[in-house]
Amino acid sequence: MTVASTSPPLRRPRGDGALAALFVAPAMLGFLVFLLWPTLRGVYLSFTRFNLLTPAEWVGLDNYVRMVNDPIFWDSLTVTVEYVAINIGVQTVSALAIAVLLQRLTQSAVLRGIVLTPYLMSNVVAGIVWLWILDTQLGIGNEIVAGLGFDRIPFLADETWAIPTIAVINVWRHVGYTALLIFAGLQAIPNDMYEAAKVDGASEWRMFRRITMPLLRPVLAVVLIMTVIGSFQVFDTVAVTTAGGPANATNVLQFYIYGSAFGRFQFGYASAMSVALLIVLSAITFLQYRLTRAGHTDLG
Amino acid sequence: MRIRTVVALTGALALSLVTGCAQGGAAGSSSDTVTYWLWDANQQPAYEACAEDFERENPGLTVEITQLGWDDYWTKLTASFIAGTQPDVFTDHIQKFGQFADLKVLEPLDDLGIDDAAYQPGLAANWMGQDGHRYGAPKDWDTVALFYNRKLTKAAGLTAAQLNDLSWNPEDGGTFEKAIAHLTVDRNGKRGDEAGFDRNNVKVYGLATNGGGDGDGQTQWSTFAASAGWTYTNEKRWGTEYQYDSSTFQSVIKWYFGLAEKGYMVPFTDYNSQSNQANTQVSSGRAAAAFDGAWMISSYAGFKNLDIATAVTPAGPTGRRATMMNGLADSITKDAHNMPGAKKWVTYLASAKCQQKVGSYGIVFPATPDGTKAAVAAYEKKGIDVSAFTRPVADEKAGGKEFATFSYPITNYAADVYALMHPAMQDIFGNGRSVTSLDRTNSQINLILDQ
Numbered sequence: 001m002t003v004a005s006t007s008p009p010l011r012r013p014r015g016d017g018a019l020a021a022l023f024v025a026p027a028m029l030g031f032l033v034f035l036l037w038p039t040l041r042g043v044y045l046s047f048t049r050f051n052l053l054t055p056a057e058w059v060g061l062d063n064y065v066r067m068v069n070d071p072i073f074w075d076s077l078t079v080t081v082e083y084v085a086i087n088i089g090v091q092t093v094s095a096l097a098i099a100v101l102l103q104r105l106t107q108s109a110v111l112r113g114i115v116l117t118p119y120l121m122s123n124v125v126a127g128i129v130w131l132w133i134l135d136t137q138l139g140i141g142n143e144i145v146a147g148l149g150f151d152r153i154p155f156l157a158d159e160t161w162a163i164p165t166i167a168v169i170n171v172w173r174h175v176g177y178t179a180l181l182i183f184a185g186l187q188a189i190p191n192d193m194y195e196a197a198k199v200d201g202a203s204e205w206r207m208f209r210r211i212t213m214p215l216l217r218p219v220l221a222v223v224l225i226m227t228v229i230g231s232f233q234v235f236d237t238v239a240v241t242t243a244g245g246p247a248n249a250t251n252v253l254q255f256y257i258y259g260s261a262f263g264r265f266q267f268g269y270a271s272a273m274s275v276a277l278l279i280v281l282s283a284i285t286f287l288q289y290r291l292t293r294a295g296h297t298d299l300g
Numbered sequence: 301m302r303i304r305t306v307v308a309l310t311g312a313l314a315l316s317l318v319t320g321c322a323q324g325g326a327a328g329s330s331s332d333t334v335t336y337w338l339w340d341a342n343q344q345p346a347y348e349a350c351a352e353d354f355e356r357e358n359p360g361l362t363v364e365i366t367q368l369g370w371d372d373y374w375t376k377l378t379a380s381f382i383a384g385t386q387p388d389v390f391t392d393h394i395q396k397f398g399q400f401a402d403l404k405v406l407e408p409l410d411d412l413g414i415d416d417a418a419y420q421p422g423l424a425a426n427w428m429g430q431d432g433h434r435y436g437a438p439k440d441w442d443t444v445a446l447f448y449n450r451k452l453t454k455a456a457g458l459t460a461a462q463l464n465d466l467s468w469n470p471e472d473g474g475t476f477e478k479a480i481a482h483l484t485v486d487r488n489g490k491r492g493d494e495a496g497f498d499r500n501n502v503k504v505y506g507l508a509t510n511g512g513g514d515g516d517g518q519t520q521w522s523t524f525a526a527s528a529g530w531t532y533t534n535e536k537r538w539g540t541e542y543q544y545d546s547s548t549f550q551s552v553i554k555w556y557f558g559l560a561e562k563g564y565m566v567p568f569t570d571y572n573s574q575s576n577q578a579n580t581q582v583s584s585g586r587a588a589a590a591f592d593g594a595w596m597i598s599s600y601a602g603f604k605n606l607d608i609a610t611a612v613t614p615a616g617p618t619g620r621r622a623t624m625m626n627g628l629a630d631s632i633t634k635d636a637h638n639m640p641g642a643k644k645w646v647t648y649l650a651s652a653k654c655q656q657k658v659g660s661y662g663i664v665f666p667a668t669p670d671g672t673k674a675a676v677a678a679y680e681k682k683g684i685d686v687s688a689f690t691r692p693v694a695d696e697k698a699g700g701k702e703f704a705t706f707s708y709p710i711t712n713y714a715a716d717v718y719a720l721m722h723p724a725m726q727d728i729f730g731n732g733r734s735v736t737s738l739d740r741t742n743s744q745i746n747l748i749l750d751q
Binding site for chain 2: 052265
């Protein structure tokens with residue numbers, strides 16, 4: 001389409017900048033008040049001893065020294081990484097499978113809706129429901145396990161089972177959403193590529209490997225970055241199902257931070273651990289972004 | 301569009317929102333309202349009745365009661381101190397008040413004229429801070445006893461008299477261990493003390509569990525540790541050294557959690573602080589008996605189709621039966637919006653009149669002896685015998701020949717003690733870690749207390 005060249009050349013109105021600023025202002029205000037300021041203040045507090053109710057007292061690097069020497073911190077970091085690995089691993093593979101199936105087999109909006117249902121539930125409710133389902137003695141899940149002739153499994157009460165169980169509960173809740181994101185990415189892949197491949201006699205699996213995966217990479221990369229960040233911040237499910245137990249087996253970093261701050265009033269130390277988490281997340285995001293070339297597309 | 305107008309309007313809107321919030325926060329805290337928080341929903345009607353009488357006696361004053369579940373209660377209270385929306389008066393727990401006093405968010409109550417002698421022994425004294433000021437007005441008390449399913453004890457041939465006369469020791473568990481072993485039944489119908497008992501396939505456990513017990517073991521191991529002569533710290537109140545490294549304590553803990561290994565007590569994996577506590581284990585028929593506190597009397601009595609009775613705790617190596625006697629109190633916040641009203645309300649809450657009223661609801665034992673009497677009568681009216689809870693207190697007053705009551709540990713840094721002991725006890729109970737691991741935890745705790 002050709003733009004009508006009869007119209008006078010566009011003159012940049014003088015008031016544009018101010019108007020733009022006005023439109024950006026609400027978002028900017030939110031960013032400054034709820035993100036930038038708390039972050040800066042958090043960083044400052046990480047160098048203090050602070051109990052919220054009396055003024056913060058500057059202690060230099062004390063909190064960071066304590067953190068490096070705190071075995072519970074390292075333990076909770078390990079637990080968190082273990083959680084993220086299981087959560088993201090299982091979730092990404094299942095979401096990808098669901099998305100591809102949705103795209104290749106059906107276009108039903110009802111089915112897509114069903115896939116998304118668990119996501120509509122709050123994390124806390126999902127956690128409590130699964131807690132009851134998986135209860136060793138009273139849970140219907142364990143009734144089934146026992147009914148099948150197996151020993152009951154202490155899903156949330158055993159140190160080996162607890163983290164995988166919480167990871168899978170969260171997969172259950174998030175997989176539909178992740179699948180839909182990937183599904184949207186799949187929609188962007190031109191259909192004629194599949195048709196051409198089909199003409200050449202390619203199998204579904206070959207098409208998946210040669211067309212879907214490479215062309216999905218940018219979307220998958222963004223999805224991964226988002227889910228990994230979200231996964232590192234796991235808190236609510238742990239809080240309602242195990243409260244960090246048994247014996248710190250599920251004491252994920254966010255839960256340890258929360259406990260230090262709101263349980264023990266050590267807001268300075270909790271801030272230092274939050275800063276550490278921020279650094280870890282930034283580093284992981286940066287690495288992922290670089291490794292997956294998320295900003296580039298293979299679609300010519 | 302006039303940008304300046306828009307900016308001004310936006311600003312005005314934002315400002316009104318902010319001030320609106322502030323007003324919202326302070327709402328209901330005018331000079332004629334006293335805000336009061338409590339966590340036990342069962343007790344709310346009793347305190348509402350008290351509030352009505354109070355309002356009648358103090359025309360112009362209104363008490364606004366808010367009930368919040370235990371977990372939310374403390375989080376919200378903490379947040380409210382920061383936001384300045386704290387209640388004027390709130391129900392306080394002995395485990396928390398030291399820290400609050402330390403944070404200077406509580407108003408000293410020295411001028412309320414609380415008379416120690418007006419309450420059951422020890423209750424008033426526990427609320428004196430380390431600085432010598434009073435921070436709580438005694439409200440109620442509770443002890444621990446053994447709840448048991450009468451149908452199951454009858455089937456095991458155990459009489460009430462026998463169950464009220466048990467004793468234990470950390471070597472062979474005494475008659476107490478024999479009794480709960482006998483109450484335990486496996487899938488094949490074999491009892492815990494019979495040959496061929498299968499501890500891995502238990503149908504009914506003799507004793508329920510309330511988990512590892514953190515640093516206090518109130519309804520878990522405290523009765524055993526205390527009747528073995530152990531105390532939490534080096535002092536009665538405000539001790540500076542915890543004693544989880546004592547060999548007496550560790551031998552008690554080893555024996556106690558060993559009951560689960562033997563198959564007589566519900567294992568750690570079957571316990572859940574949210575979904576499967578001791579009372580649930582009893583009500584679902586998984587356990588025949590459970591140590592639990594007086595605050596659970598109504599819950600146990602309410603189990604449908606179950607005939608529940610209570611027995612006193614077993615006598616230990618010291619020859620006495622021990623139970624924790626814990627009491628709650630009402631505290632006033634330092635920045636209470638209505639200080640004069642708050643003081644009047646707390647004075648009333650601690651008065652014989654209000655406590656008698658609360659007692660008459662038969663839901664909790666008020667701190668005054670008359671209030672306690674009223675509660676006992678009210679329970680009796682409901683057909684509940686509460687003597688297993690009141691006998692230790694009466695005996696203690698008479699010199700304590702048979703019973704020994706002890707208080708919840710009162711020290712600084714209670715939250716830190718909890719943070720360290722909670723996983724440590726779970727590790728022993730759940731993961732079979734050695735009790736000697738408590739040596740290290742204990743020195744960590746004492747290091748914190750040393751600060």
